[in-house]
Amino acid sequence: MSTIVPNVKLSSGFDMPIFGLGTWQSSPGAVGKAVEAAIDAGYNHIDCAHIYGNEAEVGAALKAKFGSNAITREQLFVTSKLWNSFHSPELVEPALRKTLEALGLEYLDLYLIHWPTGFANTGNLNNPRDEDGKFMYNRVDHQETWKAMEKCVELGLVRSIGLSNFNSKQVQHVLDGCTIKPAVNQIECHPYLNQAKLIAFCRERDIAITAYSPLGSPQRPMAKPDDPSLLQDPRLMPVAAKNNKSVAQLLIRYQIQRGIIVIPKSVTPSRIADNFAVFDFELSAEDVATIDGMDCNERFCNGVHWMAESLDAPFLIEF
Numbered sequence: 001m002s003t004i005v006p007n008v009k010l011s012s013g014f015d016m017p018i019f020g021l022g023t024w025q026s027s028p029g030a031v032g033k034a035v036e037a038a039i040d041a042g043y044n045h046i047d048c049a050h051i052y053g054n055e056a057e058v059g060a061a062l063k064a065k066f067g068s069n070a071i072t073r074e075q076l077f078v079t080s081k082l083w084n085s086f087h088s089p090e091l092v093e094p095a096l097r098k099t100l101e102a103l104g105l106e107y108l109d110l111y112l113i114h115w116p117t118g119f120a121n122t123g124n125l126n127n128p129r130d131e132d133g134k135f136m137y138n139r140v141d142h143q144e145t146w147k148a149m150e151k152c153v154e155l156g157l158v159r160s161i162g163l164s165n166f167n168s169k170q171v172q173h174v175l176d177g178c179t180i181k182p183a184v185n186q187i188e189c190h191p192y193l194n195q196a197k198l199i200a201f202c203r204e205r206d207i208a209i210t211a212y213s214p215l216g217s218p219q220r221p222m223a224k225p226d227d228p229s230l231l232q233d234p235r236l237m238p239v240a241a242k243n244n245k246s247v248a249q250l251l252i253r254y255q256i257q258r259g260i261i262v263i264p265k266s267v268t269p270s271r272i273a274d275n276f277a278v279f280d281f282e283l284s285a286e287d288v289a290t291i292d293g294m295d296c297n298e299r300f301c302n303g304v305h306w307m308a309e310s311l312d313a314p315f316l317i318e319f
Contacts, residue, residue, distance in 0.1 A: 003279050008261055010183040012204045014109065016258055017078040020045025021272070022212060022265035024052055027300050030267040035061035037269040039071050041276050047186075047210075047263040048103065049081035049114055050095065051126060055102035059180050063104050078105060079186075079210075081114035081164055082149070085125040087140040088118075092148035096157055111158040112186055113145060115165045115303070117310040127306065135306050142170060142312075143177035150180045162186070162208075165303075167314040168201045175205060186210040188217075189260065190230055191291045192249060192298035197319040199260070210261040214251050217300045228298065235294060239287050246274065253278045254291050 007015035021038040023031055023046065031054040035046060039061075046062070048055050065071050080103070083165075086095035096111060120128045120136035128136040149161045163171060164185035174182055185202050189211035190197045199209050216230030230236070231247050240250040248264070252275055255262040264275045283291075299315065307313040 003276065005044055005279075006044070006256075008208050008259065009069075010160050010182045010208055011181050013210070014159050014183075016110065016160070016184070016208065016261060017045035018259075018261050019043070019252070019276070019278070020047050020077065020079075020261070020263045022047050022263040022266055023054060023058060024049065024128050026052070026265060026267050027056055028054055028057055029037045032057040032061040033269075034272060036065060036246070037272045038276075039065045039076075040124060041269075041273045043272075043276065044071065044075055045077040045263070047077075047212075050083045050099055051081070051114065054161065055080065055099055059102055059104040064302050067103065073105070077109045078103065078165065079110040080108055081112045081186075082145075082221075083126070084117055084119040085121050085128065085138075087113070087142075087145045089137065089140075089144050089148035091121060092153055093155070093157070096152050100157065107156060107183075108158040110160045110162060110184060111152065111170045112164040112184065113142070113149065113166070115307075116142060116163075116167075116170045117307050118145075118312065118313045123201060135309070137310050139311060144176050146174050146178055146182075150178070153180055160184070165314050167317055168198060168319050169317060170312070170314060171202065171205070171207065181205070182207050184208045184210055184261070185195040186212055187222075188213045188299060188301050189255065190214050190228060191214055191233075191236070191254065191294040192216070192296050193300075194230070194292055194295040194296070195319070198294075199258075201319065208261060210263060211255045212263055213300055214255055214262050214264055215248050216251075227300070234291050234317060235290065239283075239290055243283065243287070245278075245281060249278050250283070250291075253281065253283055257283055257288065
């Protein structure tokens with residue numbers, strides 16, 4: 001019997017699967033096989049982004065799965081993100097069209113502004129730097145970028161639009177000038193950073209939350225040898241053992257029980273399948289309280305190396 005992934009109803013009226021496959025750091029040559037393995041395992045939600053540099057390979061995998069009738073376009077939820085260099089309103093639609101071309105799709109289910117920090121649209125568009133090696137910023141009012149995002153909805157290029165890594169003040173600024181409300185805010189979220197205040201803030205405004213790095217992003221490029229390891233935390237191991245599950249499955253289930261959309265990344269077929277095996281158990285209130293009690297505001301993906309001088313850096317306030 002196949003597993004039916006529960007949905008979260010978005011303010012746009014569309015349903016978003018509460019569980020999906022993340023593709024950040026999934027390298028070329030591996031990401032396509034990961035997407036195919038995920039769909040074979042029962043996934044119906046793939047999270048992408050221009051900056052990941054692998055959307056063409058994801059698109060090839062989707063084409064293969066559509067062609068084999070493993071899944072239809074209508075059954076699949078695909079997210080992508082507007083990179084920092086394309087915040088100027090006239091650049092938003094072309095950036096989205098480039099992503100659609102790479103993915104081989106006619107529309108996205110969800111398109112997010114990836115970060116509130118805007119980059120200069122010059123030179124190396126992924127990470128533009130000046131002669132001194134400093135990042136080159138372009139500060140565009142988020143309301144102006146958002147209007148261009150809304151136009152993409154009107155054009156039928158995307159069904160729902162949202163934000164990523166926006167703090168409460170930045171979310172509110174977009175809300176104050178929007179016609180279409182942001183449907184989602186995708187944020188780093190795990191037991192060391194449970195984001196309770198930002199989640200509550202967004203939910204009060206009918207904005208769903210997606211948790212990225214739910215396993216602590218152990219393969220993140222900025223990791224240091226002495227950084228804490230969420231997957232090896234001794235407080236989690238007995239809770240996982242009690243539930244006859246792995247720590248990874250425990251962390252994924254934790255988010256699902258909070259009503260948080262969760263997108264763990266893997267390129268290993270066995271782990272992709274294991275990550276999906278989280279709908280056959282439930283954490284007790286005591287388990288959830290234990291995990292909640294681990295919050296220590298530990299952010300693994302703080303962007304400090306490229307946001308240090310940005311006026312729109314999102315992590316300068318409490319939430």
